[in-house]
Amino acid sequence: MEYRHRASTDMGTHPIRKSSNGLMLPPNMASYDTARALFSWQEARQELTGLPGGKGLNIAYEAIDRHAAGPRRDQVALRWIPRDSGIRDFTYAEMKDLTSRFANVLSDLGVGEGDRVFALAGRIPELYVAALGTLKIRSVFCPLFSAFGPEPIWSRMSIGGAKVLVTTESLYARKVAALRERLPELEHVILVGQSEVKTATPNTLDYHSLMVQAAESFDIQPTDPEDPALLHFTSGTTGTPKGAIHVHEAVVAHHITAKLALDLHPEDVFWCTADPGWVTGTSYGIIAPFTNGVTNLVDEGDFDVERWYAILEAQRVSVWYTAPTAIRMMMKAGSEVARRRSYPALRFLASVGEPLNPEAVVWGQEAFGLPFHDNWWQTETGGIMIANYASMDIRPGSMGKPLPGVEATIVQRTEAGGIVEVTEPGVQGELALTPGWPSMFRGYWNEAERYRKCFAGGFYLTGDLARRDEDGYFWFVGRADDVIKSSGHLIGPFEVESVLMEHPAVAEAAVIGKPDPVALEIVKAFVSLKDGHEANEALRRELLGFARSRLGAVVAPKEIDFLPTLPKTRSGKIMRRLLKARELGLPEGDISTLEASA
Ligand code: AMP
Numbered sequence: 001m002e003y004r005h006r007a008s009t010d011m012g013t014h015p016i017r018k019s020s021n022g023l024m025l026p027p028n029m030a031s032y033d034t035a036r037a038l039f040s041w042q043e044a045r046q047e048l049t050g051l052p053g054g055k056g057l058n059i060a061y062e063a064i065d066r067h068a069a070g071p072r073r074d075q076v077a078l079r080w081i082p083r084d085s086g087i088r089d090f091t092y093a094e095m096k097d098l099t100s101r102f103a104n105v106l107s108d109l110g111v112g113e114g115d116r117v118f119a120l121a122g123r124i125p126e127l128y129v130a131a132l133g134t135l136k137i138r139s140v141f142c143p144l145f146s147a148f149g150p151e152p153i154w155s156r157m158s159i160g161g162a163k164v165l166v167t168t169e170s171l172y173a174r175k176v177a178a179l180r181e182r183l184p185e186l187e188h189v190i191l192v193g194q195s196e197v198k199t200a201t202p203n204t205l206d207y208h209s210l211m212v213q214a215a216e217s218f219d220i221q222p223t224d225p226e227d228p229a230l231l232h233f234t235s236g237t238t239g240t241p242k243g244a245i246h247v248h249e250a251v252v253a254h255h256i257t258a259k260l261a262l263d264l265h266p267e268d269v270f271w272c273t274a275d276p277g278w279v280t281g282t283s284y285g286i287i288a289p290f291t292n293g294v295t296n297l298v299d300e301g302d303f304d305v306e307r308w309y310a311i312l313e314a315q316r317v318s319v320w321y322t323a324p325t326a327i328r329m330m331m332k333a334g335s336e337v338a339r340r341r342s343y344p345a346l347r348f349l350a351s352v353g354e355p356l357n358p359e360a361v362v363w364g365q366e367a368f369g370l371p372f373h374d375n376w377w378q379t380e381t382g383g384i385m386i387a388n389y390a391s392m393d394i395r396p397g398s399m400g401k402p403l404p405g406v407e408a409t410i411v412q413r414t415e416a417g418g419i420v421e422v423t424e425p426g427v428q429g430e431l432a433l434t435p436g437w438p439s440m441f442r443g444y445w446n447e448a449e450r451y452r453k454c455f456a457g458g459f460y461l462t463g464d465l466a467r468r469d470e471d472g473y474f475w476f477v478g479r480a481d482d483v484i485k486s487s488g489h490l491i492g493p494f495e496v497e498s499v500l501m502e503h504p505a506v507a508e509a510a511v512i513g514k515p516d517p518v519a520l521e522i523v524k525a526f527v528s529l530k531d532g533h534e535a536n537e538a539l540r541r542e543l544l545g546f547a548r549s550r551l552g553a554v555v556a557p558k559e560i561d562f563l564p565t566l567p568k569t570r571s572g573k574i575m576r577r578l579l580k581a582r583e584l585g586l587p588e589g590d591i592s593t594l595e596a597s598a
Helices: 032-038 041-045 059-068 092-108 125-136 150-160 169-182 207-213 250-261 279-291 305-314 324-333 335-339 358-368 448-452 493-501 537-551 576-584
Strands: 076-081 088-091 116-120 140-144 162-168 188-192 228-234 242-247 269-272 295-299 319-322 348-352 372-376 408-413 419-422 429-433 459-468 474-479 484-486 489-491 506-516 520-529 559-562
Touching: 041 250, 059 092, 059 125, 059 250, 059 279, 076 092, 076 125, 088 092, 092 125, 092 207, 116 125, 116 150, 116 169, 125 140, 125 162, 125 279, 140 150, 140 279, 150 162, 150 169, 150 228, 150 242, 150 493, 150 537, 162 169, 169 188, 188 207, 228 279, 250 279, 269 279, 279 295, 295 305, 305 324, 305 335, 324 335, 324 358, 335 358, 348 358, 358 372, 408 459, 419 429, 419 459, 484 506, 484 520, 489 493, 493 506, 493 520, 493 537, 506 576, 520 537, 537 559
Parallel strands: 076 295, 116 140, 116 162, 140 228, 162 188, 269 295, 269 319, 319 348, 348 372, 520 559
Antiparallel strands: 076 088, 228 242, 408 419, 408 429, 429 459, 459 474, 484 489, 506 520
């Protein structure tokens, strides 16, 4: 299903030429071809130090402790911009103490290696401390998006077997307290309060009191690079959310991909606008900026055009990593708004998460004098896999070329069920990667079969459709499955359908992504009703509210249509694709398996 924006599949769009003239810093990768020819993951690993005494590799040590022990000790590691006022800075040395304290907090509670520590919070400093402290004690950190409603929170915590949850007083009261009974494995809930006064919420612990009592130094125990470190939930077309497991070794990829694809230099002020509830906000919002020794900017506030321009200017952001939905909203406000301010420090713009239309790449030049560099990756890959680089010409609309060390190709499935690689340029197929990079996921939590299905013919199959042009640039075409991308968030239709089906009036539900000029897609549901229920406006509103209260605003459908029955295959599978084609007025394609009544 193609949902690329206008002109983006036109591989002839004028390229944006790059030259080293005028660049503020020499790019980390001077020549793509040379870097690709010389690259080895072993050498990339040498950029990190490993635990002292050869005791393995630990993400938190590479991100924080090694800088705290070196010349960057007093440099600002995390600059936090609260929603209102009162910017706070944390140096690498301070981050070391705080994360050590948090590791001690967990350890004093009897939490240890392999236990799952979940976090549900907005962009607050305590979240960053909790993530890295968790990694120090070799527990598994699992972030949840704070805009999720109770159902997505519950399903992820129960699948992942959460032992600890770190959250805020208000999120706990609104979304978690009522779920406690359904989470028997959850032993500790640590609440970050609005004040430093001990909270009175029953069955919970107070973050600040625990931190004050905990010791400030912590010795990271030997960490096998293959020890699980991160659990990131993602969605497929069917079934419950899947927890992709990443190990400590992933830090090699986080570090080097940020250095090569985002061109991070230690003197940078880096702003990744992704929420740490999603993989980008962890790999590039927590880990990679610190391993690269930059000042990592974190804004608690929600998206707001004026606020964002003010931050870019006032904080002297030099590298900015954002997402197409935000860029499109900024474009809507007009480039004059951007040009009212100046951004003398800004030198590199990058985007991820959804197709970046060529107009947006070019708009970057109009508004900031710099193009956006699109890059591609996904939860399972743990780090950037395909990118546009500071030193490489951009073909607007293209995702760029594979990172050095990453082998990407296009494959097609044969009728006999095999896989063939497509070598001819311009031919569409599924984007596939050769496994072996360090941040490759090691499995789906307790779901060996779903993991196995991701591989065929020696490739990891990404579920995305793409093309490669004659010069090796990759062009995104669409998803190979029915997963929805809305404002950068991957949404599994099954999760939404399951909640709608819980409503007493609903007999069947099917959910599709309906194209939207800003959010890329919005979630749209089709429902058929049980006998005795009437399809009317009041019920539509009730269903919208019902879904929203359980799923949260990002996941819940924005539109609901009633249908007498939903189109199904003869074997009873709802044909979402047909609903989508009908919604968009597109050809219905092969409907030979359609049940007669639909
Ligand atoms: P997630 O696992 O939530 O990070 O979502 C990954 C999916 O987002 C990919 O499989 C793509 O479908 C989509 N995606 C990520 N980056 C891009 C990009 N640069 N262009 C087009 N689609 C993208």
